Structure formats: structure tokens, C-alpha cells
Amino acid sequence: MTRAPILELRKLTKTFAGFTAVNAIDLTIAEGEFFTIVGPSGSGKTTMIRMLAGMETPSSGDIILRGERINDVPANKRPTCMVFQSLALFPHRTVGQNIEFPLKIRGVEPGKRKERALQLLDQLRLPQNYYGKSVTKCSGGERQRVALARALAYDPEILFFDEPLSAIDYKLRKTLEKELKDIHRETGKTFLYITHSLEEAMVMSDRIGVMRAGEMVQVGTPNEIYTAPNTRFVSEFIGDVNVFPVVANGNGKLRSDTVGAEFLPPRALDGFAAGSLVVRPEFLRFLDRPDAAQNSLKGRLYNEYALGSRIQYQVRVGETVLIVEKLRQQAYQGKLDDEVLIGWDARDSILVND
Numbered sequence: 001m002t003r004a005p006i007l008e009l010r011k012l013t014k015t016f017a018g019f020t021a022v023n024a025i026d027l028t029i030a031e032g033e034f035f036t037i038v039g040p041s042g043s044g045k046t047t048m049i050r051m052l053a054g055m056e057t058p059s060s061g062d063i064i065l066r067g068e069r070i071n072d073v074p075a076n077k078r079p080t081c082m083v084f085q086s087l088a089l090f091p092h093r094t095v096g097q098n099i100e101f102p103l104k105i106r107g108v109e110p111g112k113r114k115e116r117a118l119q120l121l122d123q124l125r126l127p128q129n130y131y132g133k134s135v136t137k138c139s140g141g142e143r144q145r146v147a148l149a150r151a152l153a154y155d156p157e158i159l160f161f162d163e164p165l166s167a168i169d170y171k172l173r174k175t176l177e178k179e180l181k182d183i184h185r186e187t188g189k190t191f192l193y194i195t196h197s198l199e200e201a202m203v204m205s206d207r208i209g210v211m212r213a214g215e216m217v218q219v220g221t222p223n224e225i226y227t228a229p230n231t232r233f234v235s236e237f238i239g240d241v242n243v244f245p246v247v248a249n250g251n252g253k254l255r256s257d258t259v260g261a262e263f264l265p266p267r268a269l270d271g272f273a274a275g276s277l278v279v280r281p282e283f284l285r286f287l288d289r290p291d292a293a294q295n296s297l298k299g300r301l302y303n304e305y306a307l308g309s310r311i312q313y314q315v316r317v318g319e320t321v322l323i324v325e326k327l328r329q330q331a332y333q334g335k336l337d338d339e340v341l342i343g344w345d346a347r348d349s350i351l352v353n354d
């Protein structure tokens with residue numbers, strides 16, 4: 001990491017009546033980083049972020065902000081700010097009053113408050129005359145920006161986001177994800193974001209930490225998480241994947257009993273006994289002959305689904321259903337129930353130990 005660390009977690013742990021919600025997490029977040037914690041419901045994301053924001057006391061371990069332990073510093077004394085889900089704006093106040101609120105409670109005088117609010121409207125690409133507009137008259141996307149302006153008002157060093165986009169419809173959410181990334185870039189602040197959607201995390205983050213049952217099971221760039229997941233759990237978290245339980249066959253190849261085939265592995269099998277071979281749907285191809293890819297399987301085209309720019313196919317190989325995804329211009333030219341050959345090259349698969 002080239003940038004200086006801003007936040008360091010050392011063996012951070014939280015237990016509730018004997019139940020460990022966050023288990024000995026070590027993590028360093030760099031200055032200006034957009035770091036996303038992703039994990040399924042109950043994995044400990046909210047507990048993590050609540051400890052970092054000062055709303056929950058750690059059971060053990062340390063939270064270090066710029067070299068100083070802040071475990072016991074109360075939330076309102078930390079130079080951080082939380083942007084809540086549903087955005088928690090005051091509905092009966094104006095945009096300006098909402099943005100100025102954190103400055104008001106810090107005793108900043110009205111003239112200065114207004115100046116800062118107008119500056120933030122500009123920064124978040126909201127028209128200046130929104131200052132006097134009621135937040136109830138703002139659209140979902142505008143409210144998101146007002147909430148961000150409010151969070152940025154007193155210039156916090158780190159912004160925490162707890163699933164701020166989860167209640168917003170798909171199309172707007174996609175726009176706001178990109179906007180949030182732009183705002184991150186423009187402000188240069190450190191963003192710590194939590195979501196259960198790895199897809200959302202992929203769009204915005206510099207790095208992602210994947211949580212499972214209170215543990216941080218993998219930390220990496222979106223590209224690393226996508227192309228080199230370290231467990232079956234991480235590989236499946238992004239969405240549809242093809243997973244073959246495999247064993248080392250003793251001849252440098254893998255054997256899958258579920259589809260009754262031998263596969264060339266993506267790497268040498270030193271020390272590998274059994275695990276899963278993962279092939280993402282976009283790496284499977286329809287073949288005209290078995291040797292057109294390093295690994296191939298014969299199956300039957302069972303169904304197809306139009307996904308806009310892509311088409312997803314289900315191919316049955318015995319009892320196993322495999323998913324193949326192609327761009328529309330590379331669509332399979334045939335019909336349902338055709339016998340098809342599908343395959344992939346070894347380097348396009350991922351081998352994990354579980």
C-alpha cells in the first residue's frame with residue numbers, strides 16, 4: 001500500500017453474551033481509500049462499522065486512528081461521520097437546514113454555515129436554489145446527495161456508509177453508485193462502506209473485505225476478489241458460478257465425479273487433494289469440436305434467458321446444470337434441447353481448497 005494508513009484494526013472483536021459477532025479482525029485502511037465490507041446478513045458488518053464509528057464498544061482488540069487508539073473515544077468526539085441507510089434527513093426542514101445541522105450543533109455562526117452549505121451544494125452538483133427547498137420535494141437521488149452534503153459539512157476524515165442505497169430502486173442505485181465513486185474521488189476522503197451486494201462493492205471500491213460469520217475471509221481489489229477468490233464462499237458470493245467438486249487424479253489432472261470428467265487444472269496440483277473448480281459463466285464457450293478448448297463437456301441446452309446485452313444459457317450435463325453467458329452478438333445459433341459441447345481453457349478456471 002503506497003498511501004499512509006488512516007485506520008488500523010488490531011484483533012478487533014465483539015461478543016454479545018458469548019456470541020462472537022466480530023472475530024479478531026486485523027485490517028489497515030489507507031488514507032483516501034474507498035473500502036467496502038461485504039458479507040451476507042448476520043456476518044458482522046454492521047457491528048464492525050458501529051465499533052469504528054464509536055456506537056459500540058469493542059470487547060477486545062484496538063481501533064487505531066492515525067496512530068492513536070480510539071476505542072474509548074465517544075462517537076461525537078471522533079473525526080468520522082456515519083451516513084445511515086434511509087438517509088435519516090429531517091423531513092420538515094429545508095435542504096439548507098439539513099446540511100447545516102452538524103455545523104449548528106458545533107456552534108458555527110449562521111453566515112459561515114450558509115456559505116459552507118452553498119459550497120457543498122455546488123460540490124454535489126445540486127442547484128444553489130435548493131438551499132431553501134424542502135427535502136420532501138427532492139427526488140431519491142437528490143436526497144442521497146443532501147445526506148452526503150450533510151455528512152461532509154464538518155469535514156470528517158472518514159465517512160461510514162451503512163447500506164445507504166439498499167432501499168433505492170435498481171436503476172437509480174446504479175447511477176448513485178457511480179456518483180458516489182465520483183464524489184469519493186472529488187473529496188479525497190476515506191470512505192468505508194458496507195453492503196451485502198458484492199456487485200455494488202465491485203463498482204465503487206478500491207478494495208473489498210469479504211466477511212463471513214464474524215471473520216474477514218478475504219481482502220483484495222475488486223479484480224482480485226473476482227479473479228482469485230480464495231474460497232468457494234467468496235467465488236459464489238458474486239452471483240452465478242459453475243462449481244465442480246474435484247479431486248486430484250494423480251496424473252496432474254482433476255477428476256469430477258458429478259459430471260464424470262477429467263479436467264486440466266489452472267495450476268500445478270502440488271499439495272492439492274480435493275476442493276472445487278470454479279468456472280464463471282462468461283468463460284464457458286460453445287464448441288464445435290471437443291479439442292477447441294482444454295476442457296470440454298457434452299450436454300443438452302435446457303433453457304435460455306435474455307439479460308439485455310447478454311444471454312444466459314442453462315446446459316444440463318447429467319444431473320448438473322451449468323450456466324453459460326454470452327454477449328448477444330455471440331449468441332448460440334441453435335435451439336433448445338440441442339446436444340451441445342461446452343468448454344473452457346484451464347487458465348479461465350479457479351481452483352479453491354474447499
Ligand code: ATP
Nearest residue numbers: 016020021039040041042043044045046047048196
Ligand atoms: P445485516 O446485513 O443483516 O445487517 P450484518 O452483517 O450487518 O447483517 P450484524 O448486524 O453485525 O450483521 O450482526 C452480526 C451478528 O451479531 C448477528 O448474528 C446478530 O444477531 C448479532 N448481534 C448484533 N447486534 C447484537 C446485539 N446488540 N445483541 C446481540 N446480538 C447481536
